[in-house]
Amino acid sequence: xxxxxxxxxxxxxxxxxxxxxxxxxxxxxxxxxxxxxxxxxxxxxxxxxxxxxxxxxxxxxxxxxxxxxxxxxxxxxxxxxxxxxxxxxxxxxxxxxxxxxxxxxxxxxxxxxxxxxxxxxxxxx
Ligand code: THU
Numbered sequence: 001x002x003x004x005x006x007x008x009x010x011x012x013x014x015x016x017x018x019x020x021x022x023x024x025x026x027x028x029x030x031x032x033x034x035x036x037x038x039x040x041x042x043x044x045x046x047x048x049x050x051x052x053x054x055x056x057x058x059x060x061x062x063x064x065x066x067x068x069x070x071x072x073x074x075x076x077x078x079x080x081x082x083x084x085x086x087x088x089x090x091x092x093x094x095x096x097x098x099x100x101x102x103x104x105x106x107x108x109x110x111x112x113x114x115x116x117x118x119x120x121x122x123x124x125x
Pocket of ligand 1: 019022024026041042043044051052053054055084085086089
């Protein structure tokens with residue numbers, strides 16, 4: 001699975017976003033080490049703190065399916081510029097795969113950064 005394809009899947013997932021409050025539609029495509037892809041979208045709630053981000057929606061699906069080792073996650077949205085994962089999502093991704101790639105996109109522009117680069121010194125027990 002190349003990253004261009006992963007980004008396309010993330011954009012499709014963004015189409016499923018439930019975001020009536022912010023109108024920020026975010027999609028994620030999570031690539032596991034066995035080559036499977038799990039998608040996620042943000043799911044907002046009128047009790048705002050109950051909102052789940054696209055990245056954590058994808059992680060929840062993967063882990064629930066027995067997948068805990070991730071190679072990359074692509075994040076796409078309808079916002080301007082690259083959509084970086086929020087702090088909580090960085091921590092959740094680091095729990096499973098601290099060296100995974102984060103694939104960012106802004107339309108046709110794509111770049112990959114390491115999670116460890118944008119989230120060094122993750123909290124660990
Ligand atoms: N959001 C994500 O889905 N992922 C992120 O990494 C940052 C924020 C969503 C949550 C909320 O529905 C909307 O974007 C605005 O914060």
